[in-house]
Amino acid sequence: MRRFLEGTFRRKLLRGCSVAAGNAMPIRKYMSGATFGPETISNMTTAFERIRKILKLEDPGDPLVEVIAKKVISLGSQGIFDPKEIERLVIADTKRP
Numbered sequence: 001m002r003r004f005l006e007g008t009f010r011r012k013l014l015r016g017c018s019v020a021a022g023n024a025m026p027i028r029k030y031m032s033g034a035t036f037g038p039e040t041i042s043n044m045t046t047a048f049e050r051i052r053k054i055l056k057l058e059d060p061g062d063p064l065v066e067v068i069a070k071k072v073i074s075l076g077s078q079g080i081f082d083p084k085e086i087e088r089l090v091i092a093d094t095k096r097p
Contacts, residue, residue, distance in 0.1 A: 030069035036076060044076045047086035054091060068094070
């Protein structure tokens with residue numbers, strides 16, 4: 001059973017989905033060729049899901065979802081890997097007038 005769960009978790013992680021989030025949106029589809037390690041993808045996914053919840057972005061077709069995902073990926077590309085820091089920076093940038 002544990003091997004199955006590890007396999008399920010790994011597949012979801014590699015797709016860029018959060019296991020805990022029931023309505024998770026994969027962030028990987030917004031990466032367009034960027035390559036990140038599993039831990040970085042997990043951190044970006046965590047930040048992305050938290051930001052979506054804070055901003056109440058439930059519709060995957062909402063254009064703001066893609067904007068947020070690309071901001072999260074950009075920060076990851078710049079070497080910012082802490083989910084809370086990514087969340088703080090994206091929320092601060094999103095709330096600018």
